[in-house]
Amino acid sequence: MKPTETLEDFYRQKFNGLPEDYQKGIGHFNVFRTEDCYHNGQVTIHYNRRDFYKVALVRGNNRYHYADRSIDIDGSTLMFFNPLVPYTFEPLGERKDGIFCIFTESFFKEKIRGSLSDWPMFSASGKPAYLLSEEEDKEVEAIFVKMISEMNSDYAYKFDLVRNYVFELSHFAMKRQPTENIYKHPDANSRITSVFMELLERQFPIDNPSQRFTMRSANDYANQLSVHVNHLNRAIKTTTGKTTTTLISERLANEAKALLRHTNWNISEIGYSLGFEEASHFNNFFKKQTSVAPSNFRNV
Numbered sequence: 001m002k003p004t005e006t007l008e009d010f011y012r013q014k015f016n017g018l019p020e021d022y023q024k025g026i027g028h029f030n031v032f033r034t035e036d037c038y039h040n041g042q043v044t045i046h047y048n049r050r051d052f053y054k055v056a057l058v059r060g061n062n063r064y065h066y067a068d069r070s071i072d073i074d075g076s077t078l079m080f081f082n083p084l085v086p087y088t089f090e091p092l093g094e095r096k097d098g099i100f101c102i103f104t105e106s107f108f109k110e111k112i113r114g115s116l117s118d119w120p121m122f123s124a125s126g127k128p129a130y131l132l133s134e135e136e137d138k139e140v141e142a143i144f145v146k147m148i149s150e151m152n153s154d155y156a157y158k159f160d161l162v163r164n165y166v167f168e169l170s171h172f173a174m175k176r177q178p179t180e181n182i183y184k185h186p187d188a189n190s191r192i193t194s195v196f197m198e199l200l201e202r203q204f205p206i207d208n209p210s211q212r213f214t215m216r217s218a219n220d221y222a223n224q225l226s227v228h229v230n231h232l233n234r235a236i237k238t239t240t241g242k243t244t245t246t247l248i249s250e251r252l253a254n255e256a257k258a259l260l261r262h263t264n265w266n267i268s269e270i271g272y273s274l275g276f277e278e279a280s281h282f283n284n285f286f287k288k289q290t291s292v293a294p295s296n297f298r299n300v
Contacts, residue, residue, distance in 0.1 A: 004049045004050065004051055004083075004205055004207060005049070005050045005051070006050075006051050006052075007028060007051065007052055007102070007104070008024070010050070010052070010102065014032075014037045015037075026106070027103075027104055027106040027107035027108070027109060028052070028102075028103060028104045028106075028107055029101065029102070029103040029104075029107050029151075029159060029162055029163075030101065030102055030103075030151065031099065031100070031101040031102075031144060031147040031148050031151055031162070032099070032100060032101075032102075033097065033098070033099055033148075034056075034058075034097060034098035034099065034100060035097050035098075049083060049084060049085065049086045049204075049205045050081070050083045051083055051104070052083055052102045052103060052104050053080075053081065053082065053083055053102065053103050053104070053105070053116060053122065054079075054080075054081040054100055054101070054102050055078070055079070055080055055081070055100065055101050055166065055169055055170075056078070056079045056081070056098060056099070056100035056101075057076070057077075057078055057079075057098050057099045057100065057132075057137070057140050057141060057144055058073075058076070058077045058079055058089075058098045058100075059075070059076050059077075059097060059098050059137075060074075060091065060092075060093055060094065060098075061073070061074040061075075061091070061092040061093035061094075062077075062089045062090065062091055062092055062093075063089060063090045063092055064079070064087060064088075064089045064128075064129065065087060065088050065089065065090075065261070065262065066081075066085060066086075066087045066128055066129075071128075071129055072092070073129060073131065074092075074093075075131055075132070076131070076132040076133075076134075076136075076137040076140075077129050077130065077131055077132060078129075078130040078132055078140055078169065078172070078173060079128055079129055079130075080121040080122055080128050080170075080173065081128065082117055082122045082123070082128075083105075084117065084201045084202065084204065084205075085128075085201075086205065086258060086262070087128075088262075099141065099144040099145075099148075100144075101144070101147055101162075101166065103166065107159075107163070108163065108166075111163055115198065117198060117201075118194065119170055119174075120173075120174060121170060121173045121174065130172075130173050130176055139172070140169065140172065143165050143168055143169055143172075144165075146161075146165055147162050147165050150162050150165075188235070189234075189235040189236075189238045189239045190239050192225070192227065192231075192232065192235040192236075193235055193236050193239040193240060195225060196221055196225065196232065196235075196236060196244070196247075197247075199215075199221060199224055199225065200215075200221070200247070200248065200251055201251075203215050204255060206255060206259065206273045206274070208273075209265050209269035209270070209272065209273050210273075211273055212272070212273060212274075212275055213252070213255075213273065213274050213275045214275060215248075216248065216275050217245075217248075218232060218233055218243075218244035218245060218248070221244065232244060249285070249289060250289070252274055252275075252285070252289075253285075253286065253289035253290060255274065256270060256274060256282075256286055256289075256294070257290070257297065259273070259274075260294055260297055260298045261298070267279060267282070267283070267294045267295060267298075268282075270282070270294070271283070271294075282294065
């Protein structure tokens, strides 16, 4: 897996340089038509994480690799990408046009409660893809076109408007979700579980074989969260029905699947990066989680 793609990487790869008004560390937003990012008829999106969010209207037949999942989509799709989750896509048919916007978490600083990753469509375990009808495609495209219009204007409050357009796209997606998936953190157990899940996700990306995942136990997370481990375990069990250890193991297994599919690291390197001292320990863990050996999973 390649290192995390930064905004600077994005602009240099797509446009051979940074925008004149770009300031590192400052909240950033921009919107593009997909065809403006093509070079020599090709678009290359590596399987890696970014340090920015992305919302895209994509048309055509594509296969998305998102975390450990692969999603085949044919038609018009509204996609939401969390910077913590690696992704790429394979065009399976004729290239189609599209529009997308990118923005940093700090662009929304003090404009929302909590984090953008709390929103269902940006959640690492959430639903990133929303198939659109012809009428919905037109509705979503119109919102993106308004973003483009504002970004090209001299209006002093244009960034407030484009934030609202991102919210509009987010609510468009959330209205398509069951109500129970939208209502967040009804009690203290839900809140502590959410913080635990975010901290777990932040132990990734694993960008190279020498990097190590070290927070392997419930006690590691309890210490970080300044709560007693029994309190953490009860909260997570109450909220998810699973133990803390189970959630950590499932997330490790998902990362292992992604690394096996999308890197050329050998199995010992993958196991080491995920915190296993011996390849045999990693093999036993992976087989227990998936019922197949890592080598067999990679070769499927």
